[in-house]
Amino acid sequence: MARFGMAATLAAGVFGGAIDRTHAQEFMPSKVEVPFDRYYDYKELESWYQRIAAAYPDLVEMREIGKSGQGRSLWVAIVTAPKNRGSADIPAMWIDGNVHGNEIQAGEAVLYSLHYLTRAYGKNERLTRLMDECAFYLLPSQNPDGRQNWFDSVNTSSSSRSNLRPVDDDDDGTADEDGPEDLDGDGSITQMWKQDPNGDFVRSPTDPRVFTRLKPGEKGPPENTWRWLGFEGIDSDGDGQINEDGPGGDDMNRNWPGDWQPNAVQYGAGEFPFSNPEPRAIGRFILEHPNIAGVQSYHNAGGMILRGPGASYRESVYPNDDRQVYDEIARIGEQLLPFYKSMVIYKDLYTVHGGFVNWTAESLGVYSFTNEMWSNAKWFQKDSTDSGSDEQSWLIRDRLQFGQYFTPYKEFDHPYYGKVLLGGLNKWSSRVTPTFMLEEECHRNFAFTVLHAEQMPLLKFGRTEVSLVSDRVWSVTLEVRNDHLMPTRSGIARANKIGEPDLLTVSPGEGATATPVRVVAGGTVRDWFTPQFSPVRDEPDRLQVETIPGRGGRIFRFLIEGPEGLKVAVKYTSDKATDIGRTIELRPTAR
Numbered sequence: 398m399a400r401f402g403m404a405a406t407l408a409a410g411v412f413g414g415a416i417d418r419t420h421a422q423e424f425m426p427s428k429v430e431v432p433f434d435r436y437y438d439y440k441e442l443e444s445w446y447q448r449i450a451a452a453y454p455d456l457v458e459m460r461e462i463g464k465s466g467q468g469r470s471l472w473v474a475i476v477t478a479p480k481n482r483g484s485a486d487i488p489a490m491w492i493d494g495n496v497h498g499n500e501i502q503a504g505e506a507v508l509y510s511l512h513y514l515t516r517a518y519g520k521n522e523r524l525t526r527l528m529d530e531c532a533f534y535l536l537p538s539q540n541p542d543g544r545q546n547w548f549d550s551v552n553t554s555s556s557s558r559s560n561l562r563p564v565d566d567d568d569d570g571t572a573d574e575d576g577p578e579d580l581d582g583d584g585s586i587t588q589m590w591k592q593d594p595n596g597d598f599v600r601s602p603t604d605p606r607v608f609t610r611l612k613p614g615e616k617g618p619p620e621n622t623w624r625w626l627g628f629e630g631i632d633s634d635g636d637g638q639i640n641e642d643g644p645g646g647d648d649m650n651r652n653w654p655g656d657w658q659p660n661a662v663q664y665g666a667g668e669f670p671f672s673n674p675e676p677r678a679i680g681r682f683i684l685e686h687p688n689i690a691g692v693q694s695y696h697n698a699g700g701m702i703l704r705g706p707g708a709s710y711r712e713s714v715y716p717n718d719d720r721q722v723y724d725e726i727a728r729i730g731e732q733l734l735p736f737y738k739s740m741v742i743y744k745d746l747y748t749v750h751g752g753f754v755n756w757t758a759e760s761l762g763v764y765s766f767t768n769e770m771w772s773n774a775k776w777f778q779k780d781s782t783d784s785g786s787d788e789q790s791w792l793i794r795d796r797l798q799f800g801q802y803f804t805p806y807k808e809f810d811h812p813y814y815g816k817v818l819l820g821g822l823n824k825w826s827s828r829v830t831p832t833f834m835l836e837e838e839c840h841r842n843f844a845f846t847v848l849h850a851e852q853m854p855l856l857k858f859g860r861t862e863v864s865l866v867s868d869r870v871w872s873v874t875l876e877v878r879n880d881h882l883m884p885t886r887s888g889i890a891r892a893n894k895i896g897e898p899d900l901l902t903v904s905p906g907e908g909a910t911a912t913p914v915r916v917v918a919g920g921t922v923r924d925w926f927t928p929q930f931s932p933v934r935d936e937p938d939r940l941q942v943e944t945i946p947g948r949g950g951r952i953f954r955f956l957i958e959g960p961e962g963l964k965v966a967v968k969y970t971s972d973k974a975t976d977i978g979r980t981i982e983l984r985p986t987a988r
Contacts, residue, residue, distance in 0.1 A: 427516035428452035433509060433836035436829075438548035439469060439541040442504050446472055446511065446537060453515040455479045456528070462536075463678025466560055469541040471678050476514050477532035478525075484532075487975045489688045490850040491763075493536040493679070494695035496650045496753060498543015498557040502770050502830045502838060503695035507537040509839035510846065524847070530975065531853055534682075534689065539675055539753070540649045547824070550644075551579040553586045553628060554828045559665060560673060562646035569636060576643025577630040580811075583804040585823035589626040590806070591814055596624035606803055606821070607791060623818075632813055639813065650696075650749070652676045655756030656708060663750040670751065683757065687896055690853040690883060690973040692757045692765035693846045698828040700737040700772025702730045702845070704765070705758045707742045707749035714759050716888030722764060722947065725882060726852060730766075730845045736774035742767075762890025764883055766849065768842055771830045775838075797833075802826035852882035852947075854974040858967075859950055860925070863986045870917060871957045871983045874925075877901070877942075877969050878950035885971040886944040899942040899971040903955055906964030906980040914938075914965055917956040930954045945971070959983055 429452045431445055450457040458475040465471060481487055492510055494503030514533060517524040538544050540560055547557040556577070563572035577586040590598075590608065599617040601607040608625070611617055630640040648665025657663075657670040671677040683689055704723045706712055715723075727739035742749055749755065754765040774780055776794055795803065806820035830838045859876030866872045879885060885899050905914045919937035922930040933940060937955065945951055957965060961983055968978040 425516050425520045427512060429512070429515075431508065431512050433505065433839055434832050436501055436505060436548075436832070436835075437508070439504075439538060439545040442508060442537050442544075443470065443472060443541075445508055446474060449511055449515055450474060453518075455482075456515050456518055457511070458482065462682045463674060465540075465542045465675050466562055466673065467542045469545070471536065471541070471675060473682060474511050474535040475532060476511065476528065476535060478518070478529045480529070481532060485686060485688050487531050487688060488690040488853040488973050489532040489534055489686060490691045490693065490846070490853065491534045491536075491683065491689050491757075492693045492695075492846055493539055495538035495544050496540055496694060497648070497696060498540045498545075498559070499547050499552065499555060499824075499828065500558075500695075500697040500770075501544060501547060502697055502835060504537045504544060505835060506695045506770060506839045506842050507535050509836070510843045511535050511537075513840075513843055527847065527850060530855060531690075531850060532688075533850070534686070536679065539679060539694075541675075543645070543649070546644070551577065551584060551586050552824045553577075554822075554824050554826060556586065556643070556824075557645065559645035559648050560675065561644060562673065563644075564646035566642040567634075567636065567638065569634065569642070571634070572642070573644045574642055575630075575633040575636070575638070575640060577628050577640045578633070580629045580631070580809055581804065581807060581819040583820075583823065585804065585825075586628045586630075587804050587819060587823060588821040589629055589809075589811070589814070590623045590818040590821075591626055591816075592620075592622070593624040594619040594622055596622045598623045598625060604792065605806065606795075626814060626817060629819060631811070647673055649673065649675060650753055651751040653680070653751050653753050653756035655751065655758075655760040656706075656711060657751035666751055676753075680756075683761070687972040689757075689761075689763055691849050692754060692763050693849060694754055694765070694767045695842065696767055696769050697830075698771040699769040700734070700774065701746065701767075701769035702727045702734065702737055702739045703742050703746065703754070703767040703769065704740075705742055705752070705755045707752045707755045709743050709748070711743075711755075711759060714889060716892060718884070718946075719764070719888040722852070722882055722884075722887075723766075726764075726766070726849055729848055733845050733848065734768075734841050736772040736780065737768070759889060760895070762887040762893070762895040764849070764852075764887060768845065770838060770842060771828065775830075775834060798831065854879050854883050854885045854945065854947070854971070855881045856885070856945060856969060856971065856974045856977050858969075858977060858979050861981065861986070863981065863984060865961075865985060866956065869958050869960065871959065872954060873903075873957055873965070873967075873981055873983075874922060874952065874954045875967065875981070876950045876952050877945055877977075879945040879947060879974070882947045883973070884944045884947045885942075885974050891943050896972050899944065899969065901940040901942055901953055901967070901969050903938045903957065904966045904968070906966040906982075914963070915958040917958055919953070919955045922952040922954045925952065942969075945974075957983065 598608040647667040652667040654670040758765040916938035918932040920932035
């Protein structure tokens, strides 16, 4: 079993070594300079992807993997060193964002990853080495229709979350006929308030933007007591309800096969797993690339580093050695991402059935994280329990944003409620990282994902000993080591027999094709001090191996019949690691 050091051990590996100033960020110009002080709709995001790919054709392959429900292209940028182009035999890191259409900074984080990787190759030693060793598969948006709708249409900070499949939410025979309306014309769906002596809010006398909820049993002055009526809108279908059947349908983070539950159990689940074209296309790509060893999906908000499971009854799926891998990466992540907390989805957030990272982690055995980008504490640059509703909080935010997040209240004659106030926080006011902090947020999350990628398994041969045990029979003992944190197969993969096992083979070496190699026995050895070993029953020249543990190794022994000087080729193959091979000559090892 792997030995796991303290977080400091990993930190030393990540941050150790001398700094070459010529490799610092300010000395790495890009062929395509992307401004990260603004947000891009999907058309613009797609354009930046294509421009970077065209500027770095030796590093980036653009692949269209499918279409969205409204026909938008789903692009994956495959980024790796030129020598690896077209290879699926190296470990890969999948990075995506924007599974929920309104969670827009997730798309910018993936764009930033593509931008930084391409400009860093050949200039930054660490990132160059990483791209020499592995590949990155970058999808900027799982939900391009929802993203484009968030920009093009009036929305709140939380609407346009789903895809745009029409759904009859109120069961009246018509889909999407009664959504919110922008009654005050400010370009966002803001709030409606009505004066009501029995209401449960009072309006601040010093800052009229702020409504404060009364404590239970508390009464406010009748002339300044208000009731919140919800978001802007009217009863468009005449059924006595407002905004009950707006655009959108399925939650794209509930449509995956891992622990999928129907809509009655998990709202937004879709008709069946992979029923939507976007998850179906993404799922096909991932299944066709078993070399994906790590997954990172960006969401917003709340400052969270999340791992599965999504439901309490799935906790036992995660073996202890997998939890140790997750915990060690997340601990360093908390250092890279101030005000972020390492959390478990079902335990610390809420129950999720059919989630993307639950599928990749629990059904495919891939180490997978979701980062919920942005924390309110970032406004104040200190730990804060601020909920965003207190008067002092909004005063600080307004001073930083110069009123851009707020529509002043004005009276409106509502056909259903009568005289109301319209206005308040617009769709940019919460969840979304402020543009003056966007590049830092993208960079820190990118650094966390690089940390994750650097822990994918990296194999090498260790100590090797050859001795003659009888006439023409040689004992060859060798170690296969993995210097990185992740094992070649996760505990979930091993327990559920997901994917192919690793394979260690012996065959004729260079110049020995005419000389048969007869492997008499092959198996594992507990340690270098025990003469006995556990031979396999069949095919001793092809050992199926469950895993090479993280930061550890395994010892193997073969008994090989052949003349002295015969060369044999030993090869170790693994889905999640680059294959390694070496030639061993049958000649006693010098001691």
